Amino acid sequence: MISLKSSLIVIGSLGLLFLGACSNSNQPANTEKSPAISTSSANSPTSPAAKTSQHKSESKGGQVVETGAYHLEFVPEKEANGTHMDFYLQKGDNHEAISNAKVKAQVQTPDGSQKTLNLTYDQEGKHYTILLPEKSSGQYQVKMLVDVDGKKVDGRFSFNK
Numbered sequence: 087m088i089s090l091k092s093s094l095i096v097i098g099s100l101g102l103l104f105l106g107a108c109s110n111s112n113q114p115a116n117t118e119k120s121p122a123i124s125t126s127s128a129n130s131p132t133s134p135a136a137k138t139s140q141h142k143s144e145s146k147g148g149q150v151v152e153t154g155a156y157h158l159e160f161v162p163e164k165e166a167n168g169t170h171m172d173f174y175l176q177k178g179d180n181h182e183a184i185s186n187a188k189v190k191a192q193v194q195t196p197d198g199s200q201k202t203l204n205l206t207y208d209q210e211g212k213h214y215t216i217l218l219p220e221k222s223s224g225q226y227q228v229k230m231l232v233d234v235d236g237k238k239v240d241g242r243f244s245f246n247k
Contacts, residue, residue, distance in 0.1 A: 108148075148172070151241040157181050157240040158230060169247060170218040173205055173230055175214060175239075183212040188233040191216065196224025222245055 089227065116186035148161030158173040175184045189205040220226070225246050232239040 108180065112140070128202070137242075145201065148174075149243045149245075151243070153239060156184075156239045158233075158239070160228065160230065160241070160243040160245075162228075162245040163224075164216070164247060167215050168221060169245070170204075171205070171216050171218055171228070172211070173214040174212070175232060175234075177234075184234055185212070186216075186235070189214045191233040192219075192229040192231060193218060194222075194227040195220055196222050209235075220247075 148159045149161075151158045155177055157176040157178075159173070161172040161174070163170045163172070173189060173191070175187055175189065176182060177184055185207050189207075191203045191205060193201045193203065195201065201218070201220075203216050203218065205216045207213075208215050218226075225244055226243070228243045230241045230243065232241075
């Protein structure tokens with residue numbers, strides 16, 4: 087009788103250990119409204135230096151991508167005549183605005199068509215901006231192509247309209 091109880095306890099313990107080892111309880115919680123899809127730095131889409139994060143104290147309320155020393159933030163806002171897109175490009179730990187970059191947005195609309203838009207820098211708001219004159223409903227994929235003094239820094243974002 088004692089060996090039967092001991093066997094059941096050992097088998098039960100091994101079963102619990104097996105279930106605990108197989109469960110994936112280390113999944114990070116995603117607290118962003120609309121997550122960034124992926125990032126790429128230079129021509130390396132799987133760069134270990136690229137990461138997605140959200141800085142509550144410095145964020146403008148959009149999707150944030152940190153890649154290397156750069157902080158990229160995309161903030162789409164719906165308007166009557168399209169979508170106003172703000173893009174914050176900052177460098178370093180103090181998130182200093184970069185005003186001399188060339189920024190293009192490659193946008194894939196819900197119907198699959200592609201548009202390339204050149205963003206202009208807004209000195210007052212310290213960010214790049216443009217109006218996307220699309221009114222279609224659905225998911226938009228946006229790839230920001232950034233050239234900072236010859237260095238390529240790209241970020242991928244999405245939003246729903």
